[in-house]
Amino acid sequence: MSGIRIKRAERADAERLHEALTQLSRELGDTHVASLDDILRHGFSDSPAFFALVASRQGDGRTLGVLLASPVFSTTRGGAGLYVSDLWVAGEARGASLGERLLAAAPDHAPKSWTVTFLKLAVYQDNPRARGFYERLGFRPREGETVFDLEEPELQNLRKRS
Template structure:
């Protein structure tokens, strides 16, 4: 069996990344709103909003991770927000998820001192919760995640 390799996704890998993230959404029964054009614009522009890693076995994509920078004054440093982590069913159980998370730390810009990883887990996904807890992730009891989107976001943009 061919060894799994992990590399940082480049612009030429955007279609492969899009396919992996589409599979993640399907696996989770989630809406997939990010188009290939959206990934290109936000991840492979002059000022990218994220970086991505791809795990491949030969020509097959078997894993992907998307991470964005986050800074915390209370933690005293930079962190990574892992918005997406996907491992293909045929590659699960071999430690690829932890390898992708560790590789994200290695691929963060050298000028950062990454002091934490942050992510969110859906309440109806106990398998993901157990996976992250086994790695040492802990839920933050003192935080509630808020989102602002749609008309409320538009209204905020319009404020003087």
């Protein structure tokens, strides 16, 4: 699909980024708790927790894809990486390699001082199409690794222990 521009999201893109991420949650059957204010505060502050890419069609500016990534550092890999928490491509753009293009562009949009040596992401077990997509690009499950989360109220309980 030609005529698509991929750029790093700016504050002015926050609303359409939020709309695309809301659509992703809807398509996956996920809850969507993040608000537009959350996107603005965590993505476009002095110390952002993530950066995002926006793919849009030249001419009409329609959002066709987004990628949201956060920094991660690995001592075992000796470098910085990107954790891709969200990747969405509009139905009309699927099958045209836009997801691949967004993933390929992500390291180039990381801070210049980083040496991005890897991309990391998680795939829902009940989403074999996504798993197949990532495997075709060369992503592999990290053997011997299990992802753990600590959320409220357990997070608050842990914080009280210090």
